[in-house]
Amino acid sequence: MKKIYFLLLVFCLFPCVNAQSPTDRDPNFNQFNLPLNHYSVEAEVKKSKVLSDGKILLITGNKLIRLNGNLLDTSFNTGSGFSYFSGAGILHDFVVQPDGKIIVGGEFYSYNGVDVDDLIRLNQDGSIDTSFNVQGVGFENGGVTQIELQSDGKILLVARQTTQGGIYNNLKRLNSNGVLDTSFATVPNYNFGKFAIQSDGKLVVSHNTNNDFYSYVDKVARLNTDGSFDTSFSTANFSLMVGSGSQLKKILILNNGKILVGGRFNRCSSQSYVDLVRLNNNGTVDSSFQIGAGFTEGMTSYRYDYVWEIVEQQDNKIIASGTFDKFNNINKKNIVRLNVDGSIDNTFADPIGFLNIEGIKSVSFFSDQKILVSGHLGNTRKLDRFIAKLNIDGTKDSSFNNTSKGFYDIPIKTVVQTPDGKILIGGNFHSYNDRLCSSFTRLNYDGSLDNTLTFGGFNGIDVGAVTAIAPLSNGQIYLGGSFSKYNNTNAATIVRINGDGTKDSAFNISGTGFSSSGAIKKIYPLSSGLVLVGGAFTFFNDSSCSGLVRLNSIGQIWGTFDIGNNVKTIVGQNDGKILVGGALSGTTVDGIIRYTSTMGVDSTFVLDPLITSSVVNSIVVQQDGKILIEGQFTVNGVNTNFLRIFSNGTLDTSFNYSLQNSGFSIVDFILLPNQKIVLSLSDNSIYQRKMVRLNNNGTIDTTFSEQYFEGDDSPNLYCQTDGKILLYGWLLKYQGQPARSMIRLLGEDYNFVQGQTRFDSNNNDCDLNDNLFTNLKIQVVSGANNNYFIANTTGNYSTAFTNGSHTITPVFENPNYFIASPSTVNVTFPTQASPFTQNFCITANGTHPDLEVAILPVNPARPGFDAVYKLIYKNKGTNTQSGTLNLNFDDSILDLVSANPVATNQTVNNLSWNFTNLQSFETREIMLTMNVNSPMETPAVNGGDVLNYTATITSVATDETPNDNTLAFNQTVVNSFDPNDKTCLQGATIAPGEVGKYVHYMIRFENNGTANAQNIVVKDMIDTNNFDINSLVPIKGSHSFVTNISSGNKVDFIFENINLPFDNANNDGFVAFKIKTKPTLVVGNTFSNSASIYFDYNFPIVTNTATTTIAALSNHDFSFATYFMLYPNPVNDILNIETKQTIEVSSINIYNQLGQLVVVVPNAQNVSKVDVSNLASGNYFIKINSDKGTSNTKFIKQ
Structure with a gap:
């Protein structure tokens, strides 16, 4: 069940409120960035081939894919791929024809849902070539194994077995259309x-x-x-x-x-x-x-x-x-x-230093003779696996990296959170986010690699797994497992390391350690400085100790306990007593025993005689002192694997575990802060794995959405102190998205505040006849956290909260215009029932006329092509207004193609629209298409030229904020463009007088994937040194969105359930906003902004950085007249620039009197003439940038 993404507090359409679920993936965990469509090869590569265009075709696992570098080539689409009966097909070989078509052989009965037997020819886009039909030959017992092309286009192939009339014959030749060539036998x-x-x-x-x-x-x-x-x-x-x-x-x-x-x-x-x-x-x-x-x-x-x-x-x-x-x-x-x-x-060179490919089965060459190698996974802990690119001398070519997110190879064995919130990970893995970290590493709370672990986390354990971890209060860490060395020094199965990853030499295991590989299951530090170690062992350093041993601070035995050699868990109680569980023997207590803080057997703990236990796998102590135990039990002769006992061992009959005898066994369980219980379950008889939640009495919590897993087994669970859940172990995917051995879930249930915001225009209290107040900004204070959220255009909102006290306050762009009732709301969960409904009634605080206009480029301006624009105008004031919208542009280089609605008046260089009855908070838009002159027209338009638009909105009223009644949009013409980009509408420069005022940004995005994007988040990190984050106001989006401002400078524009298509006609979207620059900026300062675009759970696309400079044309680094002569002045068409002294010119800019950039001449080293014929008559400034600095002068265009 997909819920709200990327937020803890979210606005959505009301009344269809989307709830945030505890099973939702925490998007803020491990935001390791890879490009969109990055493809990580994670299965054996049977064959790879560099194609003539430099792309790579390969068979990996049961798939045929084409890469462009490390990116999946989405123009090659195999759909559902190859199938064999009810499973996936097996591919053995392919060959590429000179025309780019691909012949594929293997063991398969269908391709993309179409029946085909073991041999097929595909077009370059992955579709079936229907002109190829195999006739005259059948394949048996293993399909086609090798294919080669003759120079005449005929096809030779070897199959595992073919028969004709009882005669074996597995080398065949086909004509180019697939028909058997009978001349070859x-x-x-x-x-x-x-x-x-x-x-x-x-x-x-x-x-x-x-x-x-x-x-x-x-x-x-x-x-x-x-x-x-x-x-x-x-x-x-x-x-x-x-x-x-x-x-x-x-x-x-x-x-x-x-x-x-x-x-x-x-x-x-x-x-x-x-x-x-x-x-x-x-x-x-x-x-x-x-x-x-x-x-x-x-x-x-x-x-x-x-x-x-x-x-x-x-x-x-x-x-x-x-x-x-x-x-x-x-x-x-x-x-x-x-x-x-x-x-x-x-x-x-010998690439053993970085290459982890065993059985290199395929080698091919790029056009520059660099080498592509591929095969199956090796047994060394190196990063380059399955496929790699080598330089001609055998060294690594780092331009190609088979990078994956998360942990790689063997799954995680154990997870522990430290008191400071960091996460310790143990297992048999060898990398995380494409960084080496052998068997052990430490993550920051957000899932990023903790680089302060400078030693052991990256190369400490070269062979073996970490199966138990125990952090100490002083920052040191105990590690136990199947290793023999740590940082190349002896560490026989157990080691104590310092916080930076160096080995603590004071804890010195000089012998053989524990007797069995991987025997350590649990390490439990005692308050006395001693440490308990439990597991499946019988010796430590050749001294007898069965299953449980106490070591002193230097690693010597300080006590043994005769309870058998299969201890599975050790858990401490708040009173200092210690519970030990496993397949225990040698005691009067089966499966579980409790010790005092001094490690004497606690005689007050006696397992209920109704319970017979053969093994206890896990123990968790509840807040009320009751004890949850999972293992193998009989209660009154009935088998069960999960029960609860009181602190003295008596059976708690109020606990009713309803899944017993359901076929599912418990892989792991955790207790949440709210005392509910989450189980990871597995039923191997039906190969089903799932996660459920129980109420504290053991019954199924039906409010929790069951989650099903892919992988060899259900994952293990770890509950963080904040209630979030770490899933780890054999975990390939979660909710259809890659998981790579560990992810984090939100874990908690959320409470909701919801309501409507209306504008009481007639001062008779808000009712259904009043208009909705759109895009309301709300401040939410939760303890020390102070966040802002901006609702969408519906006037309805819903916010999600964790338990606790929260203060909700409406915030207006112009606080003196409006009054909200109530002005502030305090809500405390779970005291108040969820959802808590709170409407806000907005009334005018006097009369405040205030109109606003903006121009948004829907697509880039390109020479000779149509450019599409939106003119957005809005009534931000308190009273209804009528007036006129004007657009000025250069008619000599732009031709109006269409306008919707049509213009009221059209003259040279100007379009105008009259509007009436624009109500408070109402936004209207005009769609406008202009054709841009090509380089062959007169005047010519080329890449780098600037199109100047000025939009103005007026009414009979005196506007209280006239600055936003005019927007000058300076659009640079481009020849090519990235569809995911960011643009400052004010252009590359602003005048000093514009400092402290709004600048406008537009972020465009395009779905270039192979499926609809269900959710899109545009993340913008605002530089608070240059921008006033509190002034940010969304202007318009292509689809419904909400805005979240958190962490002081993080802005998320969230398009939930956008379902953006991937076809070229409909795969575009945008968001526009305005924000004020800091008034402290001065001439010469620059301000920059970029964004990251997340399509569902794919890695983000990072836009360009839009940089704007505060420039004053009056500043000179040298005298213009000393180095240049400008003529004729006034000028009609061609402005000549004569150089008087040696100077190296880099670029030339021309500005109008408003300070708008109207002409850009890049790479101007040899430029002596500038065509200004398309400029309107008037005064202009020419600015020359050179190795001597910058200088400018005026000229007149007639």
């Missing part, structure tokens, strides 16, 4: 493996013996173009003396016609060659190609070394890749470059 019952096409059309193939189709494919022969064996080629025989038979993985025809064969073997035609050999064109071994000991892998009892891929560079050197540790006894991990004679090329 191989000898029956041969099983062909890999093949390569010679320049003469003959095939070099690997095959088996002809008397057994399923025997090892360990021979290499050559076929004629009709499929018969070429008897002039001497068949090469391959063998492997250790383990199973040889396997041939790649055949490559070199530029000189010789043949390279790679795979797993140690002999070829009775000669010793390990995994790679070169054959002469007649099939004999080329003894001039010497590779010494060849390729080896660390295992000795069984050969796991393979050469999977061989490619030839332009200089004829060879890159061989696969699964190996050494080449010719030299350390080379999975990839090596060889000289033409087979010797190692030492100029090619």
